Amino acid sequence: MIDKPVKRVRTRHFQNAKNEGIKITGLTSYDMLTAEIFDAAGIDFLLVGDSAGNNVMGYDTTLPVTVDELIPLTRAVARATQRAFVIADMPFGSYETSPDEALHTAFRFMKETQAHAVKLEGGVRSAEQIRRIVSAGIPVMAHIGFTPQSEHGLGGHLIQGRAPQLAQLLADAHAVEDAGAFAVVLEMVTSDAAAQVTKELRIPTIGVGAGPHVDGQLLVWTDWAGLSTGRIPKFVKQYADLKGVLTQAVTSYRADVDAGTYPGPEHSYDV
Numbered sequence: 001m002i003d004k005p006v007k008r009v010r011t012r013h014f015q016n017a018k019n020e021g022i023k024i025t026g027l028t029s030y031d032m033l034t035a036e037i038f039d040a041a042g043i044d045f046l047l048v049g050d051s052a053g054n055n056v057m058g059y060d061t062t063l064p065v066t067v068d069e070l071i072p073l074t075r076a077v078a079r080a081t082q083r084a085f086v087i088a089d090m091p092f093g094s095y096e097t098s099p100d101e102a103l104h105t106a107f108r109f110m111k112e113t114q115a116h117a118v119k120l121e122g123g124v125r126s127a128e129q130i131r132r133i134v135s136a137g138i139p140v141m142a143h144i145g146f147t148p149q150s151e152h153g154l155g156g157h158l159i160q161g162r163a164p165q166l167a168q169l170l171a172d173a174h175a176v177e178d179a180g181a182f183a184v185v186l187e188m189v190t191s192d193a194a195a196q197v198t199k200e201l202r203i204p205t206i207g208v209g210a211g212p213h214v215d216g217q218l219l220v221w222t223d224w225a226g227l228s229t230g231r232i233p234k235f236v237k238q239y240a241d242l243k244g245v246l247t248q249a250v251t252s253y254r255a256d257v258d259a260g261t262y263p264g265p266e267h268s269y270d271v
Contacts, residue, residue, distance in 0.1 A: 001025050002044045009044050009085040011117070011139050011182040017044075017215065018204040024183075024216025026206060027224075030056050030073045032080035034221060045085040047119065047141075047218060048074040050092070050148075055222045062148050065091040067105055074113035087141055088115040095120050099132035106133045106140075119185070121147035123172020127179040134180035142176035145169065145210065146188035159188050166193055173197045173205075185218060186210040188235075209235030 002013045002022060017024050029035045029046040038046060052073055053059040067090075074088045088109040095102035106118045117139035120126055130140045146159070169189065176184050183204045186194050191211025198205045198214050207214035219236060222228045226241040256262035 001042050006083065008083055011085075013044075014085075014183050014204050014216075018202075024204060024206065026216060026218035027221045028052075028055075028219070029077045029221060032076045035077040035080035035084070035086075038221070039081040039084045043084055044216070045087055045218075046077055046081065047087045048077050048089060048113075048115070049119075049220065050089045051220050055220065055228065063092050067091060067094050067108060071108065071112050074109060074115050078114040078116075085117065086115045087117045087119050088113060090118050090120040095126070095129050096122075099128045102126075102129035103132050103136055103138075106136070106138045110138055117141055117182070119143055123168075124175040127175040130176055130179035130181050140179075140181045141183045141185060141206070142179075142181035143185040143187065144172040144176065145186045148187075159190060162190055162193070166196075169193055170197065170200065173201055177201050177203050183216075186214060188233075209233060 002009055002017050002024060006013060014024060016022075024044050025042075026045045026047060027038050027043050028049045028051055029038055030048060030052045035046055048070060050062040050065040050070065052070065053062040053065040056073070057065065057069065059065065070089065070091060074086070078086045090102070090105050090109070094105040102120065109115050109118050118133065119141040120129060121143040123142070123144040126142070130142060133140050173184060181203060183206055184201070185206045185208055186197060187208040187210065189197075189207075189210040191213055194205065194207060194210035195213035204215035206216045206218050208218050220228075223232055223236045224239050226238045227243050229243070232238070253262070
């Protein structure tokens with residue numbers, strides 16, 4: 001974790017952490033309540049991910065998520081933090097057409113949410129978009145390896161970085177670094193490939209299912225907290241069972257109301 005006395009984590013702290021061998025911690029967040037908790041716990045950066053499509057909006061994939069849907073979520077997270085670096089995810093269809101479109105989307109996030117950076121998917125194919133945004137003074141976190149917005153083109157949730165894709169992964173990594181990204185997410189990449197990328201790049205690498213040989217880790221908070229339902233990725237360690245806790249709590253509440261024991265005298269106002 002980046003040193004706690006930091007008033008606000010900045011891009012320079014990411015680079016310092018890599019240089020000093022300090023691990024960077026990140027989580028997704030979509031609301032002020034979790035943002036406050038994660039910020040107070042010392043999480044270094046919070047990503048308002050397009051994974052909100054699955055975890056907030058009820059979509060099957062991230063593809064339908066729009067900028068207008070993510071802006072209020074990002075604004076809530078940014079307002080709730082004092083220390084964590086807040087990154088806004090640029091959703092599918094908001095940056096691919098041209099570098100100017102990408103810059104316009106980044107402008108909206110920075111002006112309307114008070115986020116500190118944006119993230120977009122793609123390596124070589126997104127290098128010009130990254131360069132355009134960075135040239136306007138906006139920090140960019142890149143995202144390569146398995147890119148969820150391209151899951152149909154990739155043929156599904158497939159591990160990246162094995163021998164046939166390693167050359168492309170390395171090309172993507174160097175392309176985003178050369179374009180000015182301050183860090184890069186490696187998602188569902190083999191540990192060996194992630195280690196090689198981390199060794200070759202000057203900027204920090206952030207793993208999402210990329211093994212231990214990276215500069216930091218990022219997880220979707222609803223996965224590690226045991227709130228998500230369905231298939232949980234192999235790389236997720238579940239640190240809590242919030243679904244079980246909430247289920248027990250709401251079951252007890254319903255039973256108390258049914259039995260007439262809630263509200264009791266201690267929960268009622270006297271005349």
